[in-house]
Amino acid sequence: MGNPYLEGNYRPVEQESTLFDLEVTGTIPAQLDGRFLRIGPNPVAEVDPRTYHWFMGDGMAHGVRLREGRAEWYRSRWIKTPALGGPPGVRYTIDSLGANTNIIAHAGTTLALIEGGVSCYELSDELDTLRAADFDGTLTGGYTAHPLRDPATGELHAVSYFFGWGNKVRYTVIGADGRLRRQVDVRVGGSPMMHSFSLTETYVVFYDLPVVFDTDRAVRATVSRYLHAPARLVLSALIGRISIPGPVSALMTGSGARAGHRSRGRLKPNAGLPYSWDPAYPARIGIMPRQGGANDVRWFEIDPCYVYHPMNAYDDGGNVVLDVIRHDRTFDRNPNGPDEAPPTVDQWVINPTSGRVTESRVDDRPQEFPRIDERLIGKRHRFGYATGLNNDMLITDLVKHDYRAGTSVVRTFVPGASISEFVFQPSAPGAAEDDGVLMGYVHNAATDRTDLMLLDAQTLDTVAAIHLPTRVPNGFHGNWAPTASD
Template identity: 60%
Template sequence: MGSQFLEDNFAPVSQEHTITELEVTGRIPEHLDGRYLRNGPNPLSEVDPATYHWFMGDGMVHGVRLRDGKAEWYRNRWVRNPFVAGLLGGGPSPRAERNEVSCGLDAIGANTNVISHAGKTLALIEAGVSAYELTDELDTVGQCDFDGTLPGGYTAHPKRDPATGELHAVSYFFGRGNRVQYSVIDVHGHARHTVDIEVTGSPMMHDFSLTEKYVVFYDLPVTFDAESAVNLTMPPVLRTPAKLVVSALLGRVRIPDPIAARAAGRIGSNGDLPYRWNPRYPARIGVMPREGGNADVRWFEVEPCYVFHPLNAYDDGDSVVLEVVRHPKMFDREVHGPGEGASTLDRWTVDLSAGKVLEERLDDRGQEFPRVDERLVGRRHRYGYSIAIADGATPGDSVYKHDFRTGSSVVRSFGRGRQPGEFVFVPASPGAAEDEGVLMGFVFDAATRRSDLTLLDAETLETVGAIHLPARVPHGFHGNWAPTE
């Protein structure tokens, strides 16, 4: 049985490139001085199509260096955790020591996001797996625990406060039982604040929202599935008692780290994902003051659904406004990746005075990977961007620009057979208007089997320039612009 997540442009590439001669159509604006980086799953070893989950592939980071109106290089590199380093024959990666919580999870690659912070390039993943530090040229340095200030893994979706430059994040790990961790990393790359928050059970909390006043938690019904995990990690004779033990522990007490680590290590790289849709689990969001604690979280029920990615959030008087991409379900019938119905753009307004949530549909077209001007994270914004999604995971041919002031949107189609990934906004200058700058992202061309780093005018969505790669970038997850410091 085949898997759509191993076919067409989901299929992995088999080679690392360093290319310094890149063809460019149009122009590269002179103000762009930095690297566009994008992370995604790229299995190195042979995988079983019947069990492979898109989220579990070995991490590969792609990057294009722009400076002085030129494209200086394209590189792609596997993130060399010990598993990948062993397969490539290089031995364990530097600084590959195991930390106390994520021990055993290092077989799963940091494959979801890539950011720059405090002078470092960091490849990120969630669920208690370690972040990895990379060089500017994308070679692996080793695990990152923020100089020992945040052991136990991180998250794929930190948010940078534009006022302070600090990274805020919410991290989950099934070994923590019914707790997730809110953390703040300062501008020097050290954790200055951590808080444990009690949730209903053991949810997959992929992302969160941040406003000027609040942290927002998405406690939604995709949860750690003991049966799936045990089937993956135990011989048949031990599965029934193991399921009973794991089910009893989850959501009630913290699983001892050696037990969780042993199970996670056997799940290993490029396998199944032990999270499933759980119709018995309540769907709710939690709102906590930024400097608050577990007792300060207020919980609000919402209609059952799943959210991978909020677009943005902001305070509005006594309300908190959340704009999210809402999936009706996740990992119910389709357990190898997203594919449970149309993912729509919705607005949830949390009325803190009335104690209720107003849920509105803003756009019923299938879409994902929403982004906003990073200078407005946690602030009221006018514009947001997303890409068309055909069937829950496969990109369509379009980028959407949403105008939340007028309620209108602009569509940029790249044409038949051309599929964009996530696009990010880069302002023309620090004081530029909200859509004064470029959108950049990879676009795959099925006819040539190659990808371009495409630059769009953020105001009009017209092409400014395209850097043509002599290879393709598989459909992956998240990217960011890393400006030269």
């Protein structure tokens, strides 16, 4: 039985790379001084294609260093969990899964991120694993793959989830100094996979949607078959009601095992995901004033769907506008990846006074991985960028949306190309919203190599192509990490 997430450009690379003085076509803008970072799953060992889930692969970070118009190096490094010989002292609940979902720079540190209560990691500038990330000892428990940086304050806002917390998620604010500043626990309908959230200048936005912790999948993935029945009863009684007691959580995750030793209860990397679609779970959006508490959250019901990635959110008079990528459903018939229904670009408008949510379609062409100019996070944006999917749900094109004009344009690449999420970087701190470059990886199936493409954000024309004599597998998220000023 094949698995599409182990084939084509999804297939793992077998070794780390360190390459210098990369070949470039075109001209790298001189103002780009920093690292283009990207992360994704890359199983270290051979995996079972029948059960492997794309979200669960060992993490591998990729980086290209740009300076003074040159591409100085490309590096790829596995995230070294304890199971892969990494640093000791992981404090979080599931220590065997490698951070594989997002990578950012904050407070002088490079952070490899994952969600669901799993350990995030601090990396060096050269992408070597240093330690488990706990924000200078101020944050216990897991974090998220999708924090949002407030452009006005430099703070990282986030919403995190973990099945062991029962029916709550956690909103946190990490200061520009890298330390926890604020934490609020918010009750939700059960134990949802809250992959991301949104932020406006006024509100924190929660997406409580029908992908929830699946006790049957979790039990099959972690516990001996002789213990399936009692483990299922315990989890069914606890999830959505109270937090999982420490001993039970340790059994389910293997967090008490020593590094390098097998644990019968360990939630293993490169295996299945213990979350699935639940049609009986109500879909709703919650809004909480930024300085409010859990009792200030207001909930609004919407049609059943799932959102991995909002594009942005903003206040519009008394309304809250959400631009999102909407999946009709996910992890229903296919447990191994998010490819059941073409995701569309939608807009939801919440009227807090009437309690009504208006849902409209912006673009019905399949798209994912939306980005904006991040100087406008929480504010009204004009332009948004997303990756377009073909009929086989492969990411092939880049789509630019003009929300003011109601138009879009598409950039295609070489035949058979697969592309990554593209990230916007302005040409200068005070540049206009669309004045800058878009950066992303493009894999050429004919050569089986990858280029880092720099595009003019206004025209989508190529500014430069940085040619890697290797392949970067299809992965998840990336960001530009500018060199810190002294």
